[in-house]
Amino acid sequence: MQTASPAAIQRTPLHDVHVALSAKLVEFGGWLMPVQYGPILDEVRTVRSTAGLFDLSHMGRVVVRGKDRVAYLDRICTNHVAKIPQGSIRYSLFCKADGMPIDDLLVYQGVDEVFLCVNASNTAVDLAWMREHAKGFDVSIEDQTQAIAMIAVQGQESAAILQPFCQGLELAKLGYYKFGFGAVCGIEGMRVSRTGYTGELGYELYVPRAKVVEVWNVLLAAGAPRGLKPIGLGARDTLRLEAGMPLYGHEIDATHDPVSAGLSFGVSFAPEKGDWIGKSALAAIAAAPRWKLVGLRTEGPRVPRQGHGVAVDGALVGEVASGSVSPTLGTNIGTAFVPASVDEARAKVEIDIKGKRQEASFCALPFHSRTRR
């Protein structure tokens, strides 16, 4: 029985396409999304060996304009927005005064605007936070989540698949975490970024809502001879974990700060950035960290899952943040928070699943990455 509700689950403009592809659909972050079109592990292998096509229209897309946009964003972002060159993208977070994240995001430095891509599950909270802190700044905040859809092509074949449909956009010259505008499938002014959540060469495309089905179908048909397949959020989660990338609600959330999660590259204490929300709390954590995020791999049968205990030299001291079967490594993997004092080179580590211990080993993060090749 389905009940109608005012907060109905949203559908992306590609919903009917997913249904036609026999995707298994699940609710994720308030959206009905394809979790898989076929076996999840096969989808992971497809992205690692050829390329995959993703519907990311559930993610939040926000444009900030106005003369104070950079100063304003430097007040609410952890990274140093003024230092981002035009055409570049940086990872950042929004944190509360206690240093705990509201969300993580990508920040695109445009000519006269800054574009933000945020998590689906946090979009409403982000927008409320952004508007609350906009007072006193000459800025405008526009939610483009409905107007602009988003798809990604990820994998070694992605540039070869996408380039023939691009005009005025040379993908080979687009560096990692850079973006440009050009015509894609004849649609002018499309934002294309060399970003992704897979640890592979790949591109994210911001497509006008009315055109996204057409672009999806053209790319999927043209890419099929190179192995391009549609990929669901299940595989995406494994791909991002193998790539050592955080997911809000796992490596970061209202009780897990970015410094402990190893995300200091997205946190700037530069004096020129001035004061920002969460700075002093995160500086204190950085000065005396209590926790650190580590990678784990285990040859045992059980998959590490969020909330499983982590025992170091026999003592239960940590907790798993994320886990997955990893077809790329051929073993089960996970991330976990352990005390900062743990010596990974010497300590013996086990995963504790309801009191049952399974041998594991520490593993450097990321488990896999080819983004900069």
Next chain:
Amino acid sequence: MRPNDRRYTETHEWAKIEGDMVVVGITDHAVQALSNGNVDDLVYCDLPEGGLQVEAGQTFGEIESVKAVSDLNAPVSGEVADVNTAIEDHLEVLSKDPWGAGWMIKIKPQSKNLDHLMDARKYEEFLAAQAH
């Protein structure tokens, strides 16, 4: 129609009387939901040791797929008398033969009454209602 020689729980276990024992397994629907039709998606099955006392509705083990872990719940109260440990290394048997070779445990029940469980027809109706 699923086998009518046994009864079913709302958590997709089946229970079948065999002599003094109640044999317990999971339904094809449970296997399908966990594995999405891909047997390699099943990664682990944790079954109890013999001798465990279980209550009806209580968890006796876990089955794990690539993306999820599900509890295995006892359909009746009693003592676990036998365990099909072969499953743990051959999860594919759950797809191939969930009604026979895929049995999980045998319970020596406090009572052989299965009236609190659904028969095959009611289970089919239950699944149909869930699908809407």
